[in-house]
Structures are given as C-alpha cells and as structure tokens.
Amino acid sequence: MSADVALEVKGLRTTLFLREGRVDVVRNVSFQLNDGETLALVGESGCGKTLTALSVIRLLPDPPARITAGSVVLDGSDITGVPESTMRSLRGDTVSMVFQEPLTSLDPVFTIGDQIEEAITAHRKVNRREARDMAVEILKEVQIPSPRQRLDDYPHQMSGGMRQRVMIAMALVLDPKVLIADEPTTALDVTIQAQILELIRAEQERRQLAVLLITHNLAVVSQVADRVAVMYAGEIVEEAPASEIFANPRHPYTQGLLSSIPSAAGDSKHLYTIPGRVPDPRVLPPACLFAPRCPYVISRCWHDHPGLEASNGHLLRCWNPQPFIALKAVEPEVDRSVATSE
Ligand SMILES: Nc1ncnc2c1ncn2[C@@H]1O[C@H](COP(=O)(O)OP(=O)(O)O)[C@@H](O)[C@H]1O
Ligand SMILES: [Mg+2]
Structure with missing residues (x-):
C-alpha cells in the first residue's frame, strides 16, 4: 500500500x-x-x-x-x-x-x-x-x-x-x-x-x-x-469498493438501500422501501440486528450475532447472503383490484 x-x-x-x-x-x-x-x-x-x-x-x-x-x-x-x-x-x-x-x-x-x-x-x-x-x-x-x-x-x-x-x-x-x-x-x-x-x-x-x-x-x-461502509443500527454491516457495492451488494440491507434508488430499481412508480425501521438502540434485536427487516432471514440470524468477515473483497456481516436482485415494491392490494383501467 x-x-x-x-x-x-x-x-x-x-x-x-x-x-x-x-x-x-x-x-x-x-x-x-x-x-x-x-x-x-x-x-x-x-x-x-x-x-x-x-x-x-x-x-x-x-x-x-x-x-x-x-x-x-x-x-x-x-x-x-x-x-x-x-x-x-x-x-x-x-x-x-x-x-x-x-x-x-x-x-x-x-x-x-x-x-x-x-x-x-x-x-x-x-x-x-x-x-x-x-x-x-x-x-x-x-x-x-x-x-x-x-x-x-x-x-x-x-x-x-x-x-x-x-x-x-x-x-x-x-x-x-x-x-x-x-x-x-x-x-x-x-x-x-x-x-x-x-x-x-x-x-x-x-x-x-x-x-x-x-x-x-x-x-x-x-x-x-471510492469505498463505501454501510452502517446499520450502530454497526458496519458491509464495506467494499464503491463499484462493488453498486454492482454486487452482498448484505441484504445494502441490497435494500440500493433497491430504494429510482435508477437502480428501474421503476420509480413502485419504488422499494425496506419494511420496518431502524431499531431503537435501547431495544435491539437479539442477534443479527437486521433480522426483523430481512427478506432472507434464517433461524441462525435470531440467536447468533454475525461477525464482520472478509468475503470476496467485501467485509460482510451476514449469515445468509444472496445474489442481488433489485427488490421490488409489493403492489398494494387495492392496485390489483382496480388495475383494469390501465
Ligand atoms: N443526544 C442524544 N440523546 C439521546 N439519543 C441520541 C442523542 N444523539 C443521538 N441519539 C440516538 O443515537 C442513535 C444514533 O444517532 P445518529 O448518530 O444521529 O444517527 P444518524 O446520524 O445515522 O442519523 C439514534 O438512535 C439517535 O436517536
Ligand atoms: Mg446524522
């Protein structure tokens, strides 16, 4: 260096x-x-x-x-x-x-x-x-x-x-x-x-x-x-070169943040928002802090706090990373029932 x-x-x-x-x-x-x-x-x-x-x-x-x-x-x-x-x-x-x-x-x-x-x-x-x-x-x-x-x-x-x-x-x-x-x-x-x-x-x-x-x-x-560190509930959950964060985000939280950007999601009408919200630091989830909002949560996430580990050029704090697919907004119920006029 x-x-x-x-x-x-x-x-x-x-x-x-x-x-x-x-x-x-x-x-x-x-x-x-x-x-x-x-x-x-x-x-x-x-x-x-x-x-x-x-x-x-x-x-x-x-x-x-x-x-x-x-x-x-x-x-x-x-x-x-x-x-x-x-x-x-x-x-x-x-x-x-x-x-x-x-x-x-x-x-x-x-x-x-x-x-x-x-x-x-x-x-x-x-x-x-x-x-x-x-x-x-x-x-x-x-x-x-x-x-x-x-x-x-x-x-x-x-x-x-x-x-x-x-x-x-x-x-x-x-x-x-x-x-x-x-x-x-x-x-x-x-x-x-x-x-x-x-x-x-x-x-x-x-x-x-x-x-x-x-x-x-x-x-x-x-x-x-040049580089991005993603912070969630007081901890760093992912760190990688900026190009990597955008091309290949690995933490479900990073993926959620990216899916909430109009250009990345492609469809600004149904922009994704991560469900729930950042926990109050006085009442944190028991193990992985993102578990309650995570689309890929597995049982381990509820009883074992993940460490920040090096993985494919990223630092990553996750038990169950998944390939990135821009997460889509769930269409509200009403949309489906009145979608005939389109
Ligand atoms: N002076 C304060 N008294 C009590 N809680 C605080 C104070 N400052 C920050 N906090 C709490 O600490 C946490 C982190 O706050 P902060 O560093 O401002 O977050 P961010 O800059 O990412 O929005 C939040 O839960 C916030 O409510
Ligand atoms: Mg601030």
Whole structure:
C-alpha cells in the first residue's frame, strides 16, 4: 500500500448515558481512510453515522455521549486520550467537519469574513490583512462570485448552496488532511446537491484530501466515493469498493438501500422501501440486528450475532447472503383490484 493512512478508527464504541441506563449507539466500528480517498459512510437515519463522526472529531454532546472503547488515529497520531486543548488545535487544522445545515454552524451575528478570519487566526499567526486575503482566496476557490464583497455578508444573506460553499471554504482554509462531511447536501435541492458534491470531489483531488462522506442517500455516493461502509443500527454491516457495492451488494440491507434508488430499481412508480425501521438502540434485536427487516432471514440470524468477515473483497456481516436482485415494491392490494383501467 503506497497511500498514507489519514484516519484510522479501531473498535470504536460510543455510549449514551441516559436516565434509563447506558446504551451503546456505535459498536465496534472500524475503518481506515487513506490520503486522497473518499469513504462513504451510509445508512438510514438513526444508524449512528453522526455519532461516529462526532466521536472522531470529539464533538460529542457530553453528556450524554462518551467514547467507551476503541481508538482514533489521525495522521499517524493516536488522539484517543488527548486533552481537549489538543483536539481544539487539531480541529479545523488537521481534521475539519462540514454539517448538514450551514445555518446552524454559521453564527448569524457575524459576517462570513469575520468567521473565516476567526477560523484562520485561531490557528495561524497572521495579521488581519493576511487572514482576509486567505479568506478571499478560499472563497474564490470554492467558486463564490465576487468573494471580496461577500466577506461583508451575513449568513442569512446567502442562499443555502452558497452557505454550504462558505462552510466548505472555512473547513478547507487551513488545508486539513481529513474532511468529514455529514449529510452535506441533504438540506439542498437536487441541482445544488450535485454542484456541492462536485466541489467536494474537486477539492478532494486538488488537495489529496481524505474525505469521510456521511449520507443516508446511496445515490449521492455513486458520484464521489471510492469505498463505501454501510452502517446499520450502530454497526458496519458491509464495506467494499464503491463499484462493488453498486454492482454486487452482498448484505441484504445494502441490497435494500440500493433497491430504494429510482435508477437502480428501474421503476420509480413502485419504488422499494425496506419494511420496518431502524431499531431503537435501547431495544435491539437479539442477534443479527437486521433480522426483523430481512427478506432472507434464517433461524441462525435470531440467536447468533454475525461477525464482520472478509468475503470476496467485501467485509460482510451476514449469515445468509444472496445474489442481488433489485427488490421490488409489493403492489398494494387495492392496485390489483382496480388495475383494469390501465
Ligand atoms: N443526544 C442524544 N440523546 C439521546 N439519543 C441520541 C442523542 N444523539 C443521538 N441519539 C440516538 O443515537 C442513535 C444514533 O444517532 P445518529 O448518530 O444521529 O444517527 P444518524 O446520524 O445515522 O442519523 C439514534 O438512535 C439517535 O436517536
Ligand atoms: Mg446524522
């Protein structure tokens, strides 16, 4: 392997300490992210993707959440036990994070320029003018028109897409090794989504960034990811190169997610949806966590928790993998009885 490892997460467990007791919401999660590589972390809402990211960058809401096992190695250094002051110097500098809704991470009472300059001067000994020039440069790089004028804008004066560009600019201005993007396009409409993804892809290439792209939407992944890790109920259930995930998904959950994308299913009128929903982490199924929703469940799945095993170039957590056939929506009863008018 020639590429350097930018981020390695090993056996991560993140626990919520709630009034009703402790609940592990991220369990034994491991992944590796190389320089210049995009790893997508995919799964439905509630699977633990955000808590995984916040564990890495140590912005967990504490209480209730705390890392209770595992390690995080960033750019060659184990940062698992380092004090908050060290994390503060790493955040924004070595590892940056972009969130779903830029309005919540940008401060409404400061201009864009103030906020980018603040991000710079917190880490670099530069004067105001130098910081301002860096801010203009980075806004130009993320294709914000008339960047010098935009510095005086307040966040609410910009469109959602422009605000997300500003967030990306702020995340990249100190040239980090790792960018974590948590649902960076979910709040945006489809055309803007594609532009933001393209921007992330271009920056990733230009800067040899390691990108951890978190999304609930597998369609987003096909545009940018090199590898995909599929997360379900706090665990990784499959990991493989992106091309493999799309051509040959092996976990029934991955297959279900793929069947829910209009293009993959071919028929957007009867789009598949995985039955049921992500379990509440306080009441998990007894063995395989996907068993209650799985079309291929066998008895073993109810009493034996599957491990994550290497299998044909994938990592797979499943007792009964089946070849992929795009799963079809079950036609509702009423359709059959009134289908005569077609
Ligand atoms: N502050 C919190 N208090 C209680 N439960 C939480 C909190 N944050 C997250 N959770 C729960 O932890 C689980 C994982 O959440 P999250 O990491 O946000 O999932 P995702 O990003 O995949 O949608 C969910 O069941 C969620 O309800
Ligand atoms: Mg989330």
